[in-house]
Amino acid sequence: MTAPVALVPEEAGLADAARELARIAGRTEAVLAALPAPAERDAQQREQAADAKNTARTARARFLDRFAEAVYRRLTADLTLHLRLPELVAAAAEEWPGLVPTVEQLATERGRLQAEKEGHEIDQGLFLRAVLRSPVAGRHLIDTMALPTERALTLLPEFLRTGELDLGSVHLARRDGAAHLTMTRPDCLNAEDNRQVDDMETAVDLALLDPGVHAAVLRGGEMTHPRYRGRRVFSAGINLKSLHSGDISLVDFLLRREIGYINKIFRGLRVDHDGAWHTPVIEKPWVAAVDTFAIGGGAQLLMVFDRVIAASDSYITVPAAQEGIVPGAANLRLGRLAGGRVSRQVVLWGRRLHAAEPDARLLVDEVVEPDRMDQAITESLARLDGPAVTTNRRMLNLAEEPPEQFRLYMAEFAMQQALRLYSADVIGKVGRFSA
Incomplete structure (x- = not known):
């Protein structure tokens, strides 16, 4: 160029x-x-x-x-x-x-x-x-x-007309004023790679751009993986096979993910709209629905959602020390949500937080039986559908994580994650995983 x-x-x-x-x-x-x-x-x-x-x-x-x-x-x-x-x-x-x-x-x-x-x-x-x-x-x-991607702007007219799009690894549908984002990588347990980051950012942009959407929910689809066939799974985190094969990019995956769609969920989409003179972003409340497990990057996502619902048989874990990489902005957010001791147990020790145990409530708002997930999602979306909710989530997020704090964290993350990608221990671990 x-x-x-x-x-x-x-x-x-x-x-x-x-x-x-x-x-x-x-x-x-x-x-x-x-x-x-x-x-x-x-x-x-x-x-x-x-x-x-x-x-x-x-x-x-x-x-x-x-x-x-x-x-x-x-x-x-x-x-x-x-x-x-x-x-x-x-x-x-x-x-x-x-x-x-x-x-x-x-x-x-x-x-x-x-x-x-x-x-x-x-x-x-x-x-x-x-x-x-x-x-x-x-x-x-x-x-x-924080601006909309060109892909999202191109697809917006179709989504506004049909209310549904299959983006490849994410399915997006508008129902009753809510955007339903479903991660659809059934073969790899919704493990993320460059492609899924692109699809997720597109879906998030469209949900925020659509004036007919007042709230959004993210959930994993049903799996074809032999071990979890027919079950919903939220996310297995980063795709370690893709990392081993050299297909995980620092810029297009690891940094774009954090500064792109996750930051848009948390802080909104920067667009020119009628109220841009007082609020330059479009924000909406977000619900996460965790089935089976949220591992690594999947667990990181939960930390920016306004309400997290988990099935009683699910668990959350951030095995950063075992994988050898930095778990995105989890090290910035987990301590605030769960406290220093629990965050170290999770990140450094690999502790699993099972939905039914007390400490899981530091990351989860509601635990329900698996057959009540749909009902709980519907109820949460209805409760979060209100203009005062959006304003108050903005102020809560501003108080809990000032933008300058996020900027400085991401500056150091860019360097340390790049070093981790090429460290001998990470290369050895992903090689053994793929084998």
Whole structure:
């Protein structure tokens, strides 16, 4: 893509620093190009590659410490362009050589197993941490990610007309003033991958854009998986097989998920509407209905919903330490909801919270027998259908998690999650899982 033309004065020293960074990065790429592919390197070659990468990353970090906001302003034509995460990193690769991986480098990586990649996404994490740390750039990026996606805007007329859409991994239907989002990945227990994140964001956008929708519910569909055939399952979290095969993206999955559809559920959709002068987002109350289990990313979702209903035979767990990755924004939200001790037991120790036990009520509002789930959902949607509910949820969310707190958390998450993706323990664990 063509990078936007600079409309802001160049910061002193920026051009010279950018040339020096490009030189250092080019030298690192030359070292890596002279070595065998990552999976074929011996111990000495791996150490040589690591030293070269560390040199380049140290230079990138110093460059971004000084110029992250200036870089972002250049890329967004002084904050007048709204570049979503994939567009932003692509523009940065073109405009600032050596700062982030190129489109070609990422395409080469995409065809490899996670264990056989060079780890270029770590440089994306380094860049996005610096952007999100900036009060100006970070706020602008999060606001950009709160805009409706092009896919949702394209599908909106059809949804308004029919009230139903099959998005692939999510089914969306409007019934009696409520949007029903059903996760439909029956073969993998609704384990999330890049595709499902895209479908979920589209469905969330449509539910928020439709004026005929006053509240929304998310539930898992019936499974074809042999162990749970015919049963509803909420979510098994991240798809570890996809992670092993190299198909889980830092930008398109891990960051888009948190700053995209989950943040839209929590804080609303930023659109131009009649009341935008006083409230620039459209918000609606959300209900989550947990059947069987909510694992990992599924459990993370519950932390932004206004009401959580769980079947009495279900459980919730966030096995982050066992999987080796950071569980999204769960580390930001779980302590507030469940307290420090319980959150450490869940995240660090892998504790399961069974719906029927007292501590589960820290995350669940209502526990019902499985055959009463439909009735409980209907009752909750009816209770939450009111304009005062929407205003009060906004104020509760603002008090519990100020936007600046979320921005700073996501800045560090971008870096730490990128490092975790390429850590030896995670690669070993997902490899054993897939085997």
